[in-house]
Amino acid sequence: MEPNIFKYIWHHSKREQISILLMVLLSMPFYFIALDVPKRIINRGIMGDGFLGPGSVQPFLAIELPFGEMLTGQPVALFDGFMMEQQTLLLALSFAFLVLVFVNGGFKFVINTNKGRLGERMLRRLRYELSDRILRFPIMQVRKLKQAEMATMIKDEVEPLGGFIGDAFIAPAFLGGQALTAMAFIMVQSIWLGLVAAGVVLGQAFLIPKLRKPILRLNRQRVLEARAFAGRIGEVIEGAVEVHAHDTSNFERADMSSRLGRIFDIRYEVFRRKFFVKFLNNFLAQLTPFAFYAGGGLLALYGYLDIGALVAVIAAYKDLPGPIKELIDWDQQRLDIQIKYEQVVDQFQPSEILDPSVQDPAHDAGPALTGEIVVSALGLLDDTENILVDSVSFTVKVDDHVAIIGPGGSGKEYLGMMLARLVTPTTGSVKIGGRDLAELPQAVTGRRLSYVGQDAYLFPLSVRENLIYGLKHRPLDAPAREGAAAARHAAWVAESLRAANSTLDSEAEWVDYGAAGARGPEDLHGKITEVLSLVELEEDVYRFGLKGTIDPDARPEACEAVLSARAALPARLAADDAENLVIRFDPEHYNGNATLAENLLFGTPTKPEYGAGALAENPLVTEVLTETGLIERMLDMGLNIARTMVEIFADLPPGHPFFDQFSFIDADDLPSFGTLVTKIDKHGKETLDADEALALRRLPFDYVEARHRLGLIDQDVEAKVVEARKLIGERLAERDPDAVAFYRPDTYNAAASLQDNILFGRLAYGRAQAEEIVGRAVTEVLDRLGLRVTVIEVGLDYEVGVGGKRLSPAQRQKIGLGRALLKRPEILIVNDALAVLDGASQTRLLQRVLEYRADQGVIWTLQRPDSADRFDRVLVMHEGRIVEQGSFADLNKPGSALSGIMAAE
Amino acid sequence: MSIEQEVEILRKIPLFANIESAKLKLMCFASERITFKEGQSLCEQGDIGDAAYIIIEGTADVIVTRDTPLVVAQVGKNDIVGEIAILVDIPRTATVTATSELTALKITKDLFFQMVTDFPEMGVEIMRVLAQRLEATTADLMKARAGAGN
Structure with missing residues (x-):
């Protein structure tokens, strides 16, 4: 990549x-002009300078050659203007001012937008270029990368x-122009003073x-030191066990302190020098007026x-000083940016790409690949010249089944x-x-x-997307x-081209059905199922499917x-004499096997305010509970639950696992419920305030009669709940x-x-x-209903x-x-x-894959030789070399x- | 059947006879009550044991299979089965199959150890029961040896 950011920017923009x-x-x-107009409005329009009396006129919009008086000794008129009286001139000047404000604002808007767009376009180009390079890093290089660092570089550091x-060239040109104009003006007045100023x-x-x-140089050092310090923090966290186990925390403290000391020294030095430069700069800037006053005087x-x-x-x-100061600031910014740019680009220049x-x-x-695979004198060294693979040669047919067997570190991987x-x-x-x-793309x-490697990576997508x-x-x-x-698409393509980005369409159909031997999406499903059953994932995916949902609008036939x-x-359950294992919703x-909340709603909440935890506060539900008289019963049930919990959990220390597993009440809340129960026992329910009543009423919503067995739901409650359920549904x-x-x-x-x-x-509890x-x-x-395919599709x-963290390692490898x-x-x-x-399972899968690919090539590296007899050829590796090759029968x-x-x- | 009734049943079992009712209630509350149909097994010989069962209702055969299955004992109401496999980590030593509809409280290994840790008096009670059993087994062994000697 271009190491100089200016060349990079100039080249591309x-x-x-x-x-x-x-x-x-x-x-x-x-x-x-906009700077000049207000002065004219005040002097001439309002104060009436140059107007001799009523009827007197002055020109409006007269244009003189800039610096004409200075160059020729008298004003050079380009346009004589319109002659106007004072009031008219005032209004004309005021409107001219308004127009200029508008025009200047418009210029600013257009220039800033353009600068912004240019900056973003270049940023997009740079980011794309960096991402593109990551995609082109050789695997051995990628393994050495710290992914967090790379991501922050592309995201934040650039x-x-x-x-x-946007300001890289415009600012110096503009500010330089201003400074030069002022300089030229001084030169014209007095060549000596001009030379002094210059x-x-x-x-x-x-000097600066x-x-x-x-x-x-110090700043560069600072960045490196800071990066190293961050690295040390990472090491201390990763090595926390060693630090504690060996009592080396003070050694680490000393190391950190010395590193922070170095960073401090560098930063202090930077400040000292920075402010000295500032001091000198100011001094020099004031030196010129001194020369003007003394010398010029x-x-x-x-x-x-x-x-x-x-x-x-x-x-x-x-x-003069204004633009020069800004130029110097710009220069400072330029240096900063150049350092940042270099440091980022440096990380994206691997020795090989x-x-x-x-x-x-x-x-x-x-x-199609046919014929033989000829491997000759293949060798691999790592960065430290360690031999990983040492002059390996062999020849096999493309459609052979080859096993490469060797222990870890034999170089087989x-x-x-x-x-x-x-x-x-x-x-x-x-x-x-x-x-x-090596020549093939x-x-x-x-x-x-x-x-497929040992650690197949799954993208955070669906099982299907990972397979295809x-x-x-x-x-x-x-x-x-x-x-x-x-x-919109055409605009996207045009803009992408300007930033040298890829114009391949991410919304296009990318799936190469033909490669999977399928004619289209429907057909591909068959191929996916075939592969799933081959790698023994079908049952797993089927189970995922049972837990999944389908959209009835998209797939009405599946819902049917x-x-x-x-x-x-x-009927099927009855045939097993098992109909009492499922208590259906009626x-x-x-339903004694469902929670009270579920019995009331009689449905799945899709809004959080109807979730089981929120029902006690829900106005609609509270209204129905009050009308049906259930609210009183639920208070009694809550009291009953609280009393039981206080009784049986009282002796357990807070934080005991039982609270999480079994209790209706948090360990922290148990004492307050204890007080509540005592209060009711002494003074009766009538003394409860609204909050206390609510706390009690909240308890029974999660209660499942068949599971918790406190005997709270009698026939009366059941009837009332069914009545309330209907009212809730209607409302x-x-x-x-x-x-x-x-x-x-x-x-x-x-x-x-x-x-x-x-x-x-x-499901019925306790069966x-x-x-x-x-x-x-x-x-x-x-x-029997032919729904297996549908369930697998959902799965x-x-x-x-x-x-792939939601899958087991075995499932991940199978998908790979x-x-x-x-x-x-x-x-x-x-x-x-x-x-x-x-x-x-390994042996079984290996055999199935080999059978499935009977006419196609397979090269399988293995640690254990037990399945070696199933391959056409066996290579045995040891310390980077092939020590033996031939058929299993020959070698055994x-x-x-x-x-x-x-x-x- | 509610928890109160389960507590009454537990109280009749010698192992739990001396334990406070609040603690028994906790145990009932924290354990699952499971109904087995005739012919279903509570546990299978050779499996890893994760729970003991207290039979509340019904009967079961304890079957040990060497070459052929042999019914070595019959258990019923108030009996506890499967406690050996959760006390020492060994596979189930026998299969227990319900011979009628059977209801049992399933005390998982975790729950059992939690209870013993939290309520040492329960541990002492279990030691007492085990010691009695050991004493009975030893007596049986002496008798068997004496019989063999004759």
Whole structure:
């Protein structure tokens, strides 16, 4: 990358810089006139200077040549203007002032917007360039990166550059112009005084940057020291166990103190120098007036210079320090920005970076890989010249199944990565069908080869998106855009081009269905399911699907099917003599296995104010509870619960796990409930205030009769709840129809999961194996109705979370393997990717993958040799070298390295 | 059946006879009551034990399988089964299968240890019961040895 920010900015934005500069120049005359007009309004329009009496006129809009009087000795009129009387002139001048305010504001607006746009455009270019470089970093380099640092650099550290870029050339040109004009004016008045002023300014221009050089060096040091200090903090946090275990905290303190001391010294030195520069600057700036007063005064006394000219020179000099000071400030900012820029760019210059042509989207996958894979004298060294892989040579057929077996550190994983062209070998070559792997673009290696490592990364998307990630190489069909959307897209493309960004359309269809052997989205689903069952993920995804929801508007047929499953479930359960395991929701009956809140709402809340925790305060619910008389009963139930909790939890210390698991009441609140219970026992319920009553009434909403077994729900309560339920339903329909998705026997509930929709009830508490038996019955019903596909489709929408954290490591690796299989590569490279699975599953999966890819190539690195007999060829690695190769039968002989490894197992 | 009734049942079991009712209530409240149908198993020999069961209602066979299944004991109301596997970390030593509809309180391992830690008197009570059992087993062993000697 260009190391100098000015060259970088100029190279990419000269046209815009010049056009803004022209705009600034164009605005100058208006600006100067605007400064002059108020004076004229006061002097002539109001005070009437130059008006001799009524009827007297003066010119308006007369234009004189700038500096004409100074250059020729008398005003040079370009336009004589309109003659006007005082009142008219006053109004004319005032309106002219208004117009100028408007024009100047307009210039400012346009210039600033343009500067801002230019800055943002350059920032976009720079950020894109940096991101682009990250995508081109070789894998070995990427591994050494600190990702947080890289992200902040692109995000934060380059941010101030945007503000500066707009002023990078305009400010010095503008300020320099102002300073030069003033200088020229002084020169015209008196060449000697002009030379004195110029000498001082040149002295400043020469001296100040010189003095600032050490400040720059110090600032660079400061940034490095600060970065190192931040690094040490990180190390202390990561190594906290060692610090405590070895009593080295004071050693760390000493280290921190010495580092902070160094930072202090540097900063103090910076301040000292900075303020000295300021002092000198001010002194020099005042040196010139001194010369003018003393020297100019003497010249005037001896008659070499007239007083008027001296006054004019001193007046002109007033205009000089302003721009010069701003120029010096600009220069300071320039240095800062240059340092920031260099430090960022420096981090993005790895010793080696992929050529852009390797990832050029214009490439296609090329002809199929056939023939032999010839690996000759392949070697790999790390940065410290350690040998990782040492002159490995072998030849296999593209469609062979090859096992590379070796212990950790044998170099097999690096060999696998070199075969996938993820790591560039230090020596030697890999040729596939006569073509050198190093010469092939990623369009070939990324589509015809597939690689799964030990730590497959999942993007925080759905399971489906992660599986089809390997099919998105380039945009295939652009979406149809019309009217405004088309115009917006065209504008986006034009703007992207200006900032040298990619113009590939992120909204296009990127999925290469053909690569997966599918004709379109529908067909792809079949392929995904095939891969899912191959890697033994189908059951997992099916379970995700049962917990997922579907949108009834988008998929009405699926909802219909779920409703028929709901209808079919009771008969299926009855066949197992298990119908009492699910207590169904019945609009006319209380469900003892559901909470009281659920029984009241009889639906899934979609707004937080109808959540179980908020019902006690909910006005609509409170109103209904009062009308049905339930509110009194709930107070009694709350009192009962509080009394029981106080009795049985009283002896437990606060913070005991039982409180979280079983109690209705927080440990902190228990004493206050104790007081409440005592108060009621002594004085009766009538003495409760509103808050106390509310606290008690809140308790029973979470109560489940079948689970908590306090015997609070009698027939009277049940009947009242059913009555209240109907009233709540009616009133919600009137006042807030979207707040709750009601349980209706013949309607799909969009807010509830598939499983809840099928069960349409709650599992009975306290029935042995209820979950397994019902789960089995649900699965059977779904299969019989052909709904398995639907459930899996819903399951594929399951979000895997950041880095796939919502899945187990085994599930993550299986998705990684599935992703590699889905794109049907000619050679599949599996770098010990299933090591997290248990032995039996690993062997089973390996066998299934090999069977599935009977006619296609597989290269599998393995730590354990037990499955080696299933491969056509076996390579045994030890300390970076291949110590043995051949078929399993050839190698499986006494005394061979393979049998040695097998014996060690 | 409410918690109050469960507490009454527990009180009749020697192990819990001397424990305050508030603590028994806590135990009932914190444990699950599970109903097994005839033929369902409370636990399977060889599985990892995570809970003990106190039978409230019904009967069950204790079956040990060496080569063939052998019913070694019958248990019923007020009996406690499965406590050995949660006291010492060994797999279940027998299968317990309900021979009628059976209701039991499931005391999980965590709950059991929490209760013993929080209420040492319960631990002492359990020691007493175990000691009695040991004494009975020893007596049986002596008898068996004496029988073998004859």
